[in-house]
Amino acid sequence: MTSLPPPVPHNPPGPLQSELESLTTEAYRSDLADIDRWPTLDIARAMNREDAAVPTAVAAQLPRIAAAIDGIAARMARGGRLVYCGAGTAGRLGVLDASECPPTFNTAPQEVIGLIAGGRPAMTAAVEGAEDSRELAEADLAALGLAERDVVVGVSASGRTPYAVGAVVCARRAGALTVGLSCNADTPLSAAAEHPIEVVVGPELIAGSTRLKAGTAQKLVLNMISTISMIRLGKTYGNLMVDVRASNDKLRARSRRIVSLATGASTEDVERALAAGGGETKNAILALLGGVDAATAARLLTESGGHLRTALHAIRRP
Structure with missing residues (x-):
């Protein structure tokens, strides 16, 4: 007979729980409390309605996004690198965006870099505790030899992930340009970055599942950051990707x-x-x-x- 695991001890609410409860990305939607009993088509419609609000939230941040991109392109024109730093879904989205730049814009692999808390294993599996370490972010950036001409974009739905915040703090100390991309207002990441971008998408369909609207918003903004930076760097002719690497x-x-x-x-x-x-x-x-x-x-x-x-x-x- 298989024995049951021991019960998880119940700890009293701490500062972190209170902090999470204040975030819109963690908010609970009581109107969706019985969504598991809805017909599948109704759930799909509800999810589609939620997703439709994301571009509007991104639009509200376009002036900040454009200002960040101008700064990024200026640094990269001088030989700087664009480095995304995040944990979990945010980190994976940064790695994805970076990995698409060489075939699309013929960039060298070291020009646009995605760092994820926990390294390569974290792309497909959770690496426990990695996102909670500012020191890990500092070590990852130190391994790159971060310089003043570089740009670091911290990506975090909550805007409080220690790895992303730590990366931006470390980068700013080194004189690199810093951007903070989050999905809440007035976050520690925004406070740390020179270019804060806060795409507030509201509570998720599944409470706290920030791979949904928040992830979509981050993907849209990262698309803008890399694509428009490359346009500014002459990687296109009109809307043709003339630097495409013809590798297949x-x-x-x-x-x-x-x-x-x-x-x-x-x-x-x-x-x-x-x-x-x-x-x-x-x-x-x-x-x-x-x-x-x-x-x-x-x-x-x-x-x-x-x-x-x-x-x-x-x-x-x-």
């Missing part, structure tokens, strides 16, 4: 299509330009639109800091 058949086909859309050139000319430029989409576009060879295109792109439009203007300038 799908991306090679996309690269050919991007060159075709940007230039209107024939399939044969697109193929020749890509081959001459080593498969680099941006190089091929500049060669075709500017009427220069691949070597000249490469030089002009280097001189323009990788900004295709700037390089084109240099060719067309009388």
Whole structure:
């Protein structure tokens, strides 16, 4: 016969419990108290209604988001790195966003970095206690050799996660630019960061499950941070991702299509330009639109800091 585990001792409410009870992301919705008895379609409708409120909450923070992005792009233009720091869902979202930048924008792996409390194992399983350690965040940033030109974005739904707050405090002490992304108002993370972004989405459908609306809000903001920063850094030409890394058949086909859309050139000319430029989409576009060879295109792109439009203007300038 299997014995039951010993009962969990009941501890009196402490400061942490009181703190959590004050957060909107932890609030209890009494109107959803019997949701487990609802028809599935009604639950889905309720969840959809909740999710629909997230973009509005993000919109309220757009001026702060834009200011943070301008600061991020300025640091990265000087060789700085963008580092996301978070625990649990927030940390995983940061790692996800960072991992998408090399194939989409041809960034080096060390340019956009996602740090999660507990390291790689925490991507798929909880690492107990990791999120509660400011010291762990400091050690992770120290291992990166954090510098003044870098940017650290602390991500935490509650805005109080010690790992995220500790990362921002440590980064600010080092002179790095700091951003705090949370889903509550007036949080310790906001107080620590130069650029606080508070996307207040309200109580979750399942009380305290911040992988829901809060996670969606964080994903939307991280999408903006990385994408618009890359636009500012010249990683796009119009709305074409001209720095795409053609590392597989799908991306090679996309690269050919991007060159075709940007230039209107024939399939044969697109193929020749890509081959001459080593498969680099941006190089091929500049060669075709500017009427220069691949070597000249490469030089002009280097001189323009990788900004295709700037390089084109240099060719067309009388």
